[in-house]
Amino acid sequence: MQRAEEGIVGLIGRTPLVKLQRIASGAPVYVKLEYLNPTGSHKDRIALYMIREAERRGLLKPGGLVVEASSGNTAISVAWLASQLGYRALIVVDEGTSPAKVALIKALGAKVVFAPKVPWDHPDHAINLARRLAAERGGVFLNQFENEANVRAHYETTAAEIYGELGSGISAFVMGIGTGGTIAGVAKFLKERGVPARIVGVVPKGSPIATGQPTLGEPIEGLATSAVSGIYSRYSGLIDEVVEVGYEEARETMLKLAREEGVLGGLSTGANVAVALKVAERLGKGAVVTLAPDSIFRYTHLL
Numbered sequence: 001m002q003r004a005e006e007g008i009v010g011l012i013g014r015t016p017l018v019k020l021q022r023i024a025s026g027a028p029v030y031v032k033l034e035y036l037n038p039t040g041s042h043k044d045r046i047a048l049y050m051i052r053e054a055e056r057r058g059l060l061k062p063g064g065l066v067v068e069a070s071s072g073n074t075a076i077s078v079a080w081l082a083s084q085l086g087y088r089a090l091i092v093v094d095e096g097t098s099p100a101k102v103a104l105i106k107a108l109g110a111k112v113v114f115a116p117k118v119p120w121d122h123p124d125h126a127i128n129l130a131r132r133l134a135a136e137r138g139g140v141f142l143n144q145f146e147n148e149a150n151v152r153a154h155y156e157t158t159a160a161e162i163y164g165e166l167g168s169g170i171s172a173f174v175m176g177i178g179t180g181g182t183i184a185g186v187a188k189f190l191k192e193r194g195v196p197a198r199i200v201g202v203v204p205k206g207s208p209i210a211t212g213q214p215t216l217g218e219p220i221e222g223l224a225t226s227a228v229s230g231i232y233s234r235y236s237g238l239i240d241e242v243v244e245v246g247y248e249e250a251r252e253t254m255l256k257l258a259r260e261e262g263v264l265g266g267l268s269t270g271a272n273v274a275v276a277l278k279v280a281e282r283l284g285k286g287a288v289v290t291l292a293p294d295s296i297f298r299y300t301h302l303l
């Protein structure tokens with residue numbers, strides 16, 4: 001009852017964990033259903049932490065402007081939360097972002113600026129453009145790729161929730177790397193508590209994180225296809241292993257998960273679960289935990 005009283009923002013987090021019943025062999029596999037957050041992804045957690053941190057630092061006053069560069073879940077979370085908390089939002093999206101997403105961001109009251117698809121060191125790359133627009137307009141650039149509040153959100157909430165349910169019985173945590181905020185926050189929490197869990201990162205096949213070169217990975221939305229974030233660079237020492245997954249394998253596993261387990265995760269969930277199943281087979285015991293960052297409803301064009 002108490003949560004209902006807080007309104008919709010109070011419903012961020014405390015998502016359920018479900019044990020797969022059919023498709024796992026070896027160790028049990030648990031999936032945390034982050035698509036049950038209010039806007040449908042784990043990014044609600046970090047939007048809240050990044051905005052609260054900016055308020056704490058005195059950077060954001062009532063009616064102030066928050067700026068973010070994202071073409072996906074974070075854009076929706078920031079636009080939604082800004083409207084709930086009384087801020088204006090400006091979102092820089094890559095040209096070519098799906099019209100449905102752009103429409104939703106606008107419907108939530110945010111302004112949308114399109115950035116050309118150019119290399120990350122170009123002045124008009126989405127991140128550089130967002131930084132410049134924030135400076136020109138007196139806004140706060142949240143910058144999920146660098147912002148420590150992203151890691152803290154997952155350390156204090158996602159990790160604490162998983163640990164609260166499974167304790168030191170966790171044998172592995174498997175998570176796709178986009179900003180790296182989720183895997184960094186959970187890995188830090190588990191390692192500090194002495195949980196002997198193997199931390200396994202998931203990236204698209206050909207990702208620069210796997211190749212160590214400026215390569216382009218296969219398109220799995222939300223995962224690092226072209227850049228290595230500041231957060232990943234700071235926390236990569238906590239990650240025991242990085243596994244590449246191809247687009248087709250991610251898509252097939254997304255469908256298998258929906259049909260056989262009834263878990264309606266999105267494409268990166270497919271990538272996460274594909275790797276979690278292999279890790280479970282290999283380890284044989286302890287709980288293998290992963291996330292369903294968003295839902296299949298964002299990927300109906302791929303079905």
Ligand SMILES: Cc1ncc(COP(=O)(O)O)c(C=O)c1O
Nearest residue numbers: 177178179180181182222268293
């Ligand atoms: C669908 C999806 N999956 C996975 C991730 C990766 O999460 P993180 O940025 O915490 O590494 C993201 C991040 O954008 C995402 O949108």
